[in-house]
Amino acid sequence: MRTLGHPFRDVAIVGVYNTKQARVLEGHDSQSIALEAALGAIADAGLEPRDIDGVVGGIASNFLYQSRIGPAWRSMSPLGIPAVIEGAMAIACGLANNVLIATGEAGSYRQHASTAPWTRPTNEFVAAYGMFTAAEFALMARRHMHMYGTTPESMAHVAATIRNNGHVNPDAVYFGRGPFTAADVLESRMVADPFHLLDCAMTSEGGTALVLTRADRTEDTAKTPVYLLGGGTDHYGPSYQHPPVWDLGGVRRPDLIAGHVGRRAAEEAFAVAGLGPSDVDVCEFYDPFSFELIRQFEAFGFCAEGEGGDYVMSGVIEPGGRHPITTDGGTMSFSHGGASVQLFQRVIRGVQQLRGECSSAQVLTAEVAMCTGGGSGALFTDVLLLGKERP
Amino acid sequence: MSLLLPQSGDIPLPQPGPISEPYWQGCREGVLRFQRCLDCSAPTHTPALMCAVCASRSLVWVDSSGKGEIYSWTRVWRPVTPDFVTPYVPVIVAMEEGWFILSNLVGCEDDAVAIGLGVEVVFHSSGGADDIVLPYFQLVS
Secondary structure (H helix, E strand, O other), rough: OOOOOOOOOOEEEEEEEEEOOOOOOOEEEEEEEHHHHHHHHHHOOOOHHHHEEEEOOOOOHHHHHHOOOOOOOOOOOOOOOOHHHHHHHHHHOOOOOEEEEEEOOOOOOOOOOOOOOOHOOOOOOOHHHOOOHHHHHHHHHHHHHHHHHHHHHHHHHHHHHHHHHHHHOOOOOOOOOOOOHHHHHHHHOOOOOOEEHEEOOOOOOEEEEEEEEEHHHHOOOOOOOOEEEEEEEOOOOOOOOOOOOOOOOOOOOOOHHHOOOOOHHHHHHHHHOOOOOHHHHHHHOOOOOOOOHHHHHHHHOOOOOHHHHHHHOOOOOOOOOOOOOOOOOOHHHHOOOOHHHHHHHHHHHHHHHHHHHOOOOOOOOOEEEEEEEEEEHEEEEEEEEEEEOOO | OOEEOOOOOOOOOOOOOOOOHHHHHHHHHOOOEEEEOOOOOOOEEEOOOOOOOOOOOOOOEEEEEEEEEEEEEOOOOOOOOOOOOOOEEEEEEHHHHOOEEEEOOOEEHHHHOOOOEEEEEEEEEOOOOOOOEEEEEEEEE
16 A cells, blocks of 8 residues: 555654653642743753754753744644654654653642542533543453453452552652462452452653654664554543443544554554554553453464463463563553653553663564554553654 | 442532533433434444444434443552542443443442443432532442
8 A cells, every 4th residue: 555665764753751750749830841841852862952843742842942942843642642643743754853852740640539630521421420540441341351351360360460560660659569370459449340459550740752763863862762663543532431332433534443442553553664463572562451461362363362361371471472562561550640740651661671771571582563552441542653663 | 338329419510512502401310311323323422423333423412221331440558639439349330232421330349340240220319509410420230
């Protein structure tokens, strides 16, 4: 179908940065922590703020003004991988040379009597029924259990694996909280059946940023460039406004149901990259709830439909396994900084893995990382394949 | 175990819009309504402007039997806000006419829920100024 060269051949990721992540970041608001992240990523790239001529994310306008880098290209796209792809497209299209993508959140959720505001958007067909993210995703997981016999034990194994990655990561909010066994997860209090507390993401505060540049300029940057091998996004509509039906289909491809959301994006990303699941060395999969890892392995073609539970129990997802998952501890243990911060952090970690600079759970021979965002309960999944070799 | 009841606290209530008002008016009248396409007969919910299958604009409101079966469920112990009494049991119901609705199960013990069980709609007035009546579902005996 594509007759031109690789769409992201002329783009490289050259800067990544996470600020300190914590349950509460005293003295910060969302703009200040995002600005700190932005400056950190620019420094990591070996650049100066004045080198940036394109900005993506909720911080975009503020950063443009504060650093006086205008006039510059701007997008307000806030949602993780789609924002990275948009920034890459801006460079590939010649609209910018160095694109900063930054976001942060602090101070927006400190009273925990209710679930976090981003988990419960107002909608007339769900709000009165007490819906929030855990319940939405649970309705998807329950259907999978019914169809395939997927067990709470396999979900708990996923959660324990990710939480143990955070336990040994000095930068994780829950560093040193473990180690965890699947039994620990199953013994934690129930939040939304089948999800126990430890099957679920936490909430925290933090900032994160990355810098994209023209691939022909990477000699001027400080770190080993990382390339976008392929990417895509699958969305079925607004999150948390309609029943999260596993079998929800579309008119163009009735075989692609919401339960497999992300399959089309993965197929396209793999096709562009000329790769397949067996080529992926690091699975930086988004982990809002334990079941979503099982679902992603099925959706992306690592295993057959219904076999995700057995697959995650087969020794592949742990450090040292063929497809280690969510190596910094993810949203369960590393950080879940709000509505958008954590949606970028799988990409940040994927870059760190390919650079070989992770202080914990470093995959020694990582050549290809698969980073994801979203999930079935939210009716979207985004995919990004990263590599060390320029496509 | 605890008996599941409609929520009676200060929960967030729907604010009907021009597209959804017929749905909520039906609830006030004790009738669960959905939209059906006059061109291809496909059912649609939540309230829409066009048929999800054939894109026709010829949607009409029709009365549902109010019966269906549980398609998926969860049991919530950590309430979305403190105004919700736990446990409560969100369900997706596959309606007889071939559409899906999200609601809560009431009228039974919380551990009686299972996929495939027959359910029927039951209405509960919120008692608020907007006269909102919410559809819940109970097991068919």
